[in-house]
Amino acid sequence: MSTTTSADLARTARLFHALSDETRLRIVQMLQRGECCVCDLTGALGAAQSRLSFHLKTLREAGLVSDRRCGRWVYYSLVPGALDELSELALGLRPTEETWTSQGEGCCR
Amino acid sequence: MSTTTSADLARTARLFHALSDETRLRIVQMLQRGECCVCDLTGALGAAQSRLSFHLKTLREAGLVSDRRCGRWVYYSLVPGALDELSELALGLRPTEETWTSQGEGCCR
DNA sequence: CAGACGCATCAACATTTCTTGATGCAAAAT
DNA sequence: ATTTTGCATCAAGAAATGTTGATGCGTCTG
Numbered sequence: 285m286s287t288t289t290s291a292d293l294a295r296t297a298r299l300f301h302a303l304s305d306e307t308r309l310r311i312v313q314m315l316q317r318g319e320c321c322v323c324d325l326t327g328a329l330g331a332a333q334s335r336l337s338f339h340l341k342t343l344r345e346a347g348l349v350s351d352r353r354c355g356r357w358v359y360y361s362l363v364p365g366a367l368d369e370l371s372e373l374a375l376g377l378r379p380t381e382e383t384w385t386s387q388g389e390g391c392c393r
Numbered sequence: 394m395s396t397t398t399s400a401d402l403a404r405t406a407r408l409f410h411a412l413s414d415e416t417r418l419r420i421v422q423m424l425q426r427g428e429c430c431v432c433d434l435t436g437a438l439g440a441a442q443s444r445l446s447f448h449l450k451t452l453r454e455a456g457l458v459s460d461r462r463c464g465r466w467v468y469y470s471l472v473p474g475a476l477d478e479l480s481e482l483a484l485g486l487r488p489t490e491e492t493w494t495s496q497g498e499g500c501c502r
Numbered sequence: 503c504a505g506a507c508g509c510a511t512c513a514a515c516a517t518t519t520c521t522t523g524a525t526g527c528a529a530a531a532t
Numbered sequence: 533a534t535t536t537t538g539c540a541t542c543a544a545g546a547a548a549t550g551t552t553g554a555t556g557c558g559t560c561t562g
Contacts, residue, residue, distance in 0.1 A: 304410035355559065374412075466539085
């Protein structure tokens with residue numbers, strides 16, 4: 285029995301929101317292959333630097349991405365397990381067992 | 394090798410967007426237990442009818458929910474498998490194997 | 503030290519998304 | 533036949549989100 289608090293919902297919404305943008309999905313795809321600094325991303329995605337910083341911030345605040353400073357570069361990478369958690373959240377929203385056994389009763393329930 | 398077209402990205406973003414809102418998450422939670430008509434939802438969620446219709450439309454257009462008219466009621470329900478697809482999409486964004494074996498090289502790669 | 507570089511952040515604006523109340527329609531109910 | 537009910541849809545406004553160019557800060561390079 286999972287009592288879902290409003291805070292849980294907010295976090296879940298936040299997580300899904302982080303992946304609800306094409307630019308951010310592209311960023312994640314880049315990061316799949318390994319760490320990237322912002323300039324790697326501007327090159328590959330052809331997007332302005334400030335734009336990417338903005339989206340990286342969104343991803344970081346959602347907990348999907350982490351950053352590591354190194355000299356004048358900042359390397360971003362995917363947080364291990366974060367996407368597994370997201371996957372679990374999605375599965376947790378699926379219809380319950382009894383839903384599919386107790387349905388189909390003609391019209392109007 | 395999965396070539397990800399721009400259309401794919403758009404659909405993925407759309408799917409995640411559908412679950413990026415607390416009201417819609419609540420709706421999905423309600424629907425987990427089985428079909429609901431809009432008036433069930435207004436009652437349970439304490440939200441205006443037009444507001445719920447708006448969010449239900451978003452969920453429907455994302456393919457997460459389907460509707461069935463019956464007399465003057467419209468019953469909404471979760472589309473079987475849709476959340477599994479979403480879960481798979483999340484897993485597909487995880488870091489690749491080699492990412493974790495080829496990393497950790499001190500500073501600046 | 504003086505520049506160049508990588509990045510975050512900000513302000514201004516554009517765009518999208520959400521909310522609310524009104525209107526309309528089709529299907530009961532009377 | 534008229535009214536009521538359940539819902540979609542619309543227009544208008546409010547709020548959130550994304551974009552762009554400018555600015556500033558720390559760090560490397562010469």
